[in-house]
Amino acid sequence: MRTQVGIVGAGPAGLMLSHLLHLGGVESVIVENRSREYVERRVRAGVLEQGTVDLLVATGVGQRLKRQGLVHHGIELCFARRRHRINFDELTNGRTITIYGQNEVVKDLTDSRLASGGQIFFEASNVRVWDFDGPRPRITFVQGDKEHEIVCDFIAGCDGFHGVCRKSIPQGALTIYEQTYPFAWLGILARTPPSANEIIYCHHERGFALHSMRSPELSRLYLQCAPDEDLANWPDERIWEELKARSQTDETWELRPGPILQKGITEMRSFVAEPMRYGSLFLAGDAAHIVPATGAKGLNLAMADVAVLARAFNEYYRTGRHDLLDRYSEVCLRRVWKVQRFSWWMTSMLHRFDSDTAFDRRRRLAELEYVVSSRAASQALAENYVGFPFE
Numbered sequence: 001m002r003t004q005v006g007i008v009g010a011g012p013a014g015l016m017l018s019h020l021l022h023l024g025g026v027e028s029v030i031v032e033n034r035s036r037e038y039v040e041r042r043v044r045a046g047v048l049e050q051g052t053v054d055l056l057v058a059t060g061v062g063q064r065l066k067r068q069g070l071v072h073h074g075i076e077l078c079f080a081r082r083r084h085r086i087n088f089d090e091l092t093n094g095r096t097i098t099i100y101g102q103n104e105v106v107k108d109l110t111d112s113r114l115a116s117g118g119q120i121f122f123e124a125s126n127v128r129v130w131d132f133d134g135p136r137p138r139i140t141f142v143q144g145d146k147e148h149e150i151v152c153d154f155i156a157g158c159d160g161f162h163g164v165c166r167k168s169i170p171q172g173a174l175t176i177y178e179q180t181y182p183f184a185w186l187g188i189l190a191r192t193p194p195s196a197n198e199i200i201y202c203h204h205e206r207g208f209a210l211h212s213m214r215s216p217e218l219s220r221l222y223l224q225c226a227p228d229e230d231l232a233n234w235p236d237e238r239i240w241e242e243l244k245a246r247s248q249t250d251e252t253w254e255l256r257p258g259p260i261l262q263k264g265i266t267e268m269r270s271f272v273a274e275p276m277r278y279g280s281l282f283l284a285g286d287a288a289h290i291v292p293a294t295g296a297k298g299l300n301l302a303m304a305d306v307a308v309l310a311r312a313f314n315e316y317y318r319t320g321r322h323d324l325l326d327r328y329s330e331v332c333l334r335r336v337w338k339v340q341r342f343s344w345w346m347t348s349m350l351h352r353f354d355s356d357t358a359f360d361r362r363r364r365l366a367e368l369e370y371v372v373s374s375r376a377a378s379q380a381l382a383e384n385y386v387g388f389p390f391e
């Protein structure tokens with residue numbers, strides 16, 4: 001089989017790239033190792049920047065998002081038993097964020113690709129990428145008991161952090177920047193109305209907690225935990241008690257426990273592989289970089305990458321010029337590093353570190369106090385949180 005751009009991974013990055021290429025008249029084929037049901041059910045992040053929403057809407061895949069997405073005009077920070085609002089309307093000239101699950105974005109994009117004749121191979125095993133240092137790169141895989149080969153002009157590695165593409169690049173060709181954190185998040189999805197109208201980030205001496213949501217009936221909540229935490233140690237009552245303790249304030253406010261539908265551990269890591277290209281293999285999204293979830297940026301960064309990559313491919317096929325492809329990595333990395341800094345900063349400010357001294361603890365409270373009391377500091381948080389315009 002032959003195509004113009006062979007895409008590995010049907011997550012948000014791979015699907016959106018395929019969608020944008022299709023709109024530009026460029027052919028692509030996606031190879032995904034999981035089943036469609038698995039990918040569509042996997043609960044991940046849920047905060048869309050304004051730029052991500054605008055891109056989905058402008059390219060015709062935003063109808064359900066417009067109907068069901070929850071538009072938020074601010075977030076809250078909670079510490080020292082008080083909650084403080086960061087007002088995006090006032091601080092960013094009316095920019096907003098939208099709560100809409102990543103798996104819903106994936107559903108919408110998959111439906112749209114399949115409806116317009118797009119080809120996605122699900123449940124592909126033994127996926128490999130070959131010859132991307134030459135003019136005829138190939139993707140091979142097995143589906144059922146059949147071996148497949150896709151010959152392409154380019155390969156897009158959109159296969160997430162644990163995928164095969166980045167690992168296939170020769171050692172030494174990439175520079176890796178990495179930081180791990182001495183904690184993880186225990187996340188739950190619960191059938192209970194959100195306890196507040198907006199997302200609340202809680203800093204507490206027992207550890208960080210986060211209140212988010214997926215719909216008026218579904219809450220998404222997280223607790224800082226040990227990186228090797230065993231879920232067996234967290235019966236439902238303990239989770240609710242801990243969430244309550246970490247988000248306690250002096251005002252009356254009720255956390256409404258409900259049935260827990262899913263529980264999982266999310267590791268916290270900062271990671272960048274540079275450059276985001278090797279020969280005719282281009283890395284996008286989590287395959288190239290990871291941010292800790294505290295800034296809610298992973299999905300948005302993936303969308304920003306593929307917006308740049310699709311424009312470069314579309315330009316190449318329209319005019320034969322490859323200058324946008326040549327600048328792909330450099331353009332993306334500018335945004336990636338800004339977002340790395342922001343995600344690291346939110347993570348450092350809001351979590352409890354076992355290594356903290358008494359000085360560190362007071363300094364962190366002073367930083368939070370500064371962020372909520374200075375317009376300049378709140379604005380710096382707000383403009384990063386709603387996201388910079390897509391290049």
Ligand code: APR
Nearest residue numbers: 009011012013032033045127159160163285286298299302
């Ligand atoms: N072959 C084929 N597909 C693969 C392989 C492989 N060897 N390895 C992984 N995949 C698939 C995964 O099953 C997944 O569907 O690649 C896809 C990668 O999707 P994501 O991990 O969602 O990554 P990305 O599309 O870059 O999305 C960005 O934002 O919220 C964050 O981390 C979160 O996934 C999110 C990311």
Ligand code: PHB
Nearest residue numbers: 045046212293294295296
């Ligand atoms: C989520 O709703 O899943 C969510 C919200 C904010 C974050 C991370 C995750 O920072």
